Amino acid sequence: MAGQTSKPLPLSPHISIYRWRLTMLASIMHRASGVLLILGVPLALWLLLTMAHGHIGYFYGLTWMRSTYGMMILWLVSTALCYHTCNGIRFLLLDIGYTDSREMMKLSAKIVLAITVVFAVLLAVWL
């Protein structure tokens, strides 16, 4: 048959056309915030090192923390920590069967995202 000898059949589109659902966003943000937290570990270690190097090192670390970049990165990593912790608890509750219903799966995603937004705003004001 003519159709069988020609090029392979196409794969239907997926990620490029699938509409974002809240639970999908919640799951992907969990992976993304996890990666950010790993990147934050060497940063935290570096800040600890500056403190251990006498008052000049301490002053250096402190200056960086109060700089625009420093504050932005600290804000980002802290927000990621807040999200990852809350959503981690959400996943644990799901694992033990507490939030198994369709409604609770959606509601818990909303709650976690709301907590993170409030935290991020408050932190931005405080920083």
Next chain:
Amino acid sequence: MSELIKLEIYRFNPETDEKPYMQSFEVPLEKPGMKLLDALNYIKWNIDGTLSYRRSCGEGVCGSDGFNINGVNGLGCITPLEGLKQPIQIRPLPSMVVTRDLIVDMTHFFDQYRQIKPWLQSKSPEPENERLQSPEDRAKLDGSYECILCGCCTTSCPSWWWNGDRFLGPAALLQANRWIQDSRDEATGERLDELEDAFKLYRCHQIMNCMETCPKELNPTKAISDIKRALTKRKV
């Protein structure tokens, strides 16, 4: 003159088309409560007879007409036209090999279903009459037996898009759980052994698209959690 509904439909004919494209159609809203499948039928019977799609029962039982409708999977026959954002974009179920237009190759999907051995396995001698089950045990199958294997959940799952060759996907796992929960089945251990695998089961990252998209409002994510709990329980 009745109101016109605008649709954009994914078209691909392997014999004539280089690659897939979207084609626009306009369909009159003939009666209130008209479903998406009615619009497709209208196009096929009145505008373009070459438009290809699967359909059968027309009432959400056979599971033939799963499509991606405005970005979310669903059954054409039970999705009302009213309330859908226009132009209504209709594509085949995601991440599937397209045979023609909205028809996809379901071979791999049904292979994965076969892999979970979807039948009652029993070693004890056959009883004289039927195998009995208490109403409580029967109730454990609620939320599983209703699945019509339309494929909406499996093809909505990003984990399955990336690892569909090894991850069984929500539909097959919901069915696996249906037999694990069944009090009459005596192969629970073997079924769990089969599933205890980093890919077959544990590729699920609780994205929950399956639960959001299921046209029968079932919850494959919960079924997957049930299997994980059954696996944990037999270890302690």
